[in-house]
Amino acid sequence: MEKLKRKIAEQGTVLSDEVLKVDSFLNHQIDPELMLAVGEEFATLFREEGVTKIVTIESSGIAPAVMAGLKLGVPVVFARKRQSLTLTENLLTASVYSFTKKTESTIAVSASHLSKDDKVLIIDDFLANGQAAKGLVSIIKQAGAKVCGIGIVIEKSFQTGREELDNLGIRVESLARIASLADGKVTFLQEVGS
Ligand code: G4P
Numbered sequence: 001m002e003k004l005k006r007k008i009a010e011q012g013t014v015l016s017d018e019v020l021k022v023d024s025f026l027n028h029q030i031d032p033e034l035m036l037a038v039g040e041e042f043a044t045l046f047r048e049e050g051v052t053k054i055v056t057i058e059s060s061g062i063a064p065a066v067m068a069g070l071k072l073g074v075p076v077v078f079a080r081k082r083q084s085l086t087l088t089e090n091l092l093t094a095s096v097y098s099f100t101k102k103t104e105s106t107i108a109v110s111a112s113h114l115s116k117d118d119k120v121l122i123i124d125d126f127l128a129n130g131q132a133a134k135g136l137v138s139i140i141k142q143a144g145a146k147v148c149g150i151g152i153v154i155e156k157s158f159q160t161g162r163e164e165l166d167n168l169g170i171r172v173e174s175l176a177r178i179a180s181l182a183d184g185k186v187t188f189l190q191e192v193g194s
Contacts, residue, residue: 001041001175005188007034008154008176014184018128018159019100026125026153030063038175039067042123042151045173046072049148051121053077053114055140057107057132064153065123072121077114079107079136092142094135100128107132109139116144127152127174130161137168149173156181157189 013021025031042064051072056065057079069076080087090111097104114120120140122133133150140147147170155162155174158181165172177189 001038003034003037004153004176007031008178008186012186014181014186017181018156020154020156020178020181020186022154026063027060032063035063035067036070038064038153039069039071041175042068042121042173043071046121046149046151049121049171050119051148053118053145054121054123055079055109055114055136056123057081057136060125061123064125064151068121068123068151074121075113077109079109079139081105081107092139094138096131096135098129098131107135107139109143111143114140114143114145118143118145119148120145121148122150123152124150125153127155127161127165127172128159130164133161133165134168137170151175154178 007025011024015021025034051074053074054065054069054076056062058081062078065076087110091108092111093106093108096107122136137147149171152174155177157177157179179189180187
């Protein structure tokens with residue numbers, strides 16, 4: 001998605017060979033117009049899949065997921081990473097290890113928002129090692145629902161996440177794919193046909 005790649009090139013800051021800071025439009029301040037365009041792109045890519053629900057994970061997945069939900073006309077559920085006062089029973093959970101942060105956390109979704117008839121599109125802001133997405137896949141499968149795809153805003157293609165998700169046999173669509181963050185600069189993956 002050219003508009004997204006331009007924004008990353010203009011406003012992204014490379015913090016290390018592994019980490020890209022995009023706090024000005026995705027992870028802290030949010031650019032609503034860009035997020036709407038992102039949602040439209042996901043809706044176009046996944047329209048034929050018969051999506052009934054979108055599942056994401058708090059907090060930075062919520063903005064792109066809501067816009068995709070708006071465009072597909074389906075509800076959006078976000079997995080919680082912290083305990084909630086109101087989310088106390090009927091929980092579907094998965095344990096997620098973050099290689100980036102070296103922390104293990106439990107993510108949770110109420111079973112009442114997922115049914116075995118749902119066809120679920122997973123949306124997330126970043127794909128690094130794929131552990132968050134795998135946790136969401138596990139939760140959706142516990143509900144007996146079907147995963148019909150995964151939409152990622154920014155994929156770091158030099159990390160293992162893409163391969164992990166491809167190995168699950170799930171369709172993955174990333175709107176910007178980064179081949180490298182070496183030497184302080186963002187290099188996008190050259191996609192066939194682009
Ligand atoms: P994984 O799920 O793909 O294995 O990712 P990982 O554990 O490595 O990432 C943990 C957190 O760090 C996630 O956000 C993820 O989106 C974010 N992250 C990973 N790599 C980058 C990066 O290069 N740049 C930025 N900006 N974020 C990255 P989180 O902790 O859940 O944060 P939030 O969603 O609450 O904002």
